[in-house]
Amino acid sequence: xxxxxxxxxxxxxxxxxxxxxxxxxxxxxxxxxxxxxxxxxxxxxxxxxxxxxxxxxxxxxxxxxxxxxxxxxxxxxxxxxxxx
Amino acid sequence: xxxxxxxxxxxxxxxxxxxxxxxxxxxxxxxxxxxxxxxxxxxxxxxxxxxxxxxxxxxxxxxxxxxxxxxxxxxxxxxxxxxxxxxxxxxxxxxxxxxxxxxxxxxxxxxxxxxxxx
Amino acid sequence: xxxxxxxxxxxxxxxxxxxxxxxxxxxxxxxxxxxxxxxxxxxxxxxxxxxxxxxxxxxxxxxxxxxxxxxxxxxxxxxxxxxxxxxxxxxxxxxxxxxxxxxxxxxxxxxxxxxxxxxxxxxxxxxxxxxxxxxxxxxxxxxxxxxxxxxxxxxxxxxxxxxxxxxxxxxxxxxxxxxxxxxxxxxxxxxxxxxxxxxxxxxxxxxxxxxxxxxxxxxxxxxxxxxxxxxxx
Numbered sequence: 001x002x003x004x005x006x007x008x009x010x011x012x013x014x015x016x017x018x019x020x021x022x023x024x025x026x027x028x029x030x031x032x033x034x035x036x037x038x039x040x041x042x043x044x045x046x047x048x049x050x051x052x053x054x055x056x057x058x059x060x061x062x063x064x065x066x067x068x069x070x071x072x073x074x075x076x077x078x079x080x081x082x083x084x
Numbered sequence: 085x086x087x088x089x090x091x092x093x094x095x096x097x098x099x100x101x102x103x104x105x106x107x108x109x110x111x112x113x114x115x116x117x118x119x120x121x122x123x124x125x126x127x128x129x130x131x132x133x134x135x136x137x138x139x140x141x142x143x144x145x146x147x148x149x150x151x152x153x154x155x156x157x158x159x160x161x162x163x164x165x166x167x168x169x170x171x172x173x174x175x176x177x178x179x180x181x182x183x184x185x186x187x188x189x190x191x192x193x194x195x196x197x198x199x200x201x202x
Numbered sequence: 203x204x205x206x207x208x209x210x211x212x213x214x215x216x217x218x219x220x221x222x223x224x225x226x227x228x229x230x231x232x233x234x235x236x237x238x239x240x241x242x243x244x245x246x247x248x249x250x251x252x253x254x255x256x257x258x259x260x261x262x263x264x265x266x267x268x269x270x271x272x273x274x275x276x277x278x279x280x281x282x283x284x285x286x287x288x289x290x291x292x293x294x295x296x297x298x299x300x301x302x303x304x305x306x307x308x309x310x311x312x313x314x315x316x317x318x319x320x321x322x323x324x325x326x327x328x329x330x331x332x333x334x335x336x337x338x339x340x341x342x343x344x345x346x347x348x349x350x351x352x353x354x355x356x357x358x359x360x361x362x363x364x365x366x367x368x369x370x371x372x373x374x375x376x377x378x379x380x381x382x383x384x385x386x387x388x389x390x391x392x393x394x395x396x397x398x399x400x401x402x403x404x405x406x407x408x409x410x411x412x413x414x415x416x417x418x419x420x421x422x423x424x425x426x427x428x429x430x431x432x433x434x435x
Contacts, residue, residue, distance in 0.1 A: 053331035
């Protein structure tokens with residue numbers, strides 16, 4: 001049990017770090033927004049492993065759901081030229 | 085597991101701050117801020133976790149009399165719960181300002197806004 | 203380049219601080235005094251199964267009231283900033299094709315179910331994980347589905363404003379009832395505590411969390427609506 005959760009947390013941590021780096025390095029703004037949403041989604045699974053189901057629900061609904069859509073609404077309005 | 089979460093959270097904070105400091109596009113800075121936000125929340129929850137204990141909910145698995153030895157610290161979870169909600173509010177506010185800047189100046193490049201520079 | 207160097211230097215200092223925090227970190231073996239109080243007295247005092255809910259709604263209820271106020275201010279400011287750029291609906295140049303039959307029927311079928319799920323989450327906040335904030339976010343996601351399925355649809359801002367104000371006023375009124383008939387502001391014990399672990403238990407906690415859920419859902423929905431009703435600039 002403990003080994004399994006440690007292994008899962010390692011995998012999740014690796015996924016989060018890769019997604020975070022991708023969201024900061026990539027030139028494409030939609031990809032950056034989606035990667036930031038993925039960071040939140042992995043974080044919510046990590047909260048579940050850390051025995052915090054309340055926080056996991058909040059992060060999944062708000063952090064990775066609504067935030068991503070707010071970004072896309074604004075991105076659609078400002079033209080989406082994300083370079084510079 | 086707790087150490088992994090702690091290290092990951094700190095790494096996310098550093099990565100988010102790096103992105104916010106070095107990017108010049110305002111939308112990308114806001115994206116970086118949300119990454120740092122997730123990292124801070126992860127650190128706070130990891131500090132409240134304890135190995136071998138379960139969530140602070142007193143159902144059939146955790147009898148009331150046994151709670152003090154079975155559950156983890158509930159206070160950081162309550163804090164992070166509110167922090168996530170406020171985080172969305174702050175992000176929405178930043179996005180609204182970014183939209184307004186783009187509407188009035190036609191650009192989202194931070195280096196074009198030089199009024200407050202000295 | 204100098205800017206990047208300064209950023210790296212700053213982050214290196216911060217990383218050193220974080221490393222010193224992490225290296226010596228040892229998880230607590232026992233609960234600290236505050237957490238111990240919550241663990242031992244929540245069931246007896248408040249009758250709530252979910253201790254996080256008990257903290258958010260009652261033990262630190264004033265903080266939550268402040269937080270909901272901050273959220274209200276945020277959504278008001280978002281509406282204010284974007285108000286001069288709001289498209290009027292009919293007058294907007296529409297390059298978007300109308301929603302298809304499948305999309306319209308599907309969203310009409312799903313929106314009530316999503317609303318029901320949100321209500322379930324915040325009514326059961328004192329028993330299971332979840333509560334007003336999560337349920338409110340789910341309610342707002344129903345509004346989001348309506349916006350996505352039909353981008354030209356205009357929300358009744360009046361309805362959102364009425365739900366938001368009524369729930370906010372009722373929240374404060376319940377807090378004052380607690381002040382009058384129980385131990386203090388936002389005390390949940392002016393209603394009977396009921397049987398531990400049933401839906402109608404924990405005094406006023408389900409009522410307060412329902413109001414929080416409605417208010418948070420209305421605020422998020424109004425933020426989404428004002429952002430989506432802006433014009434392309």
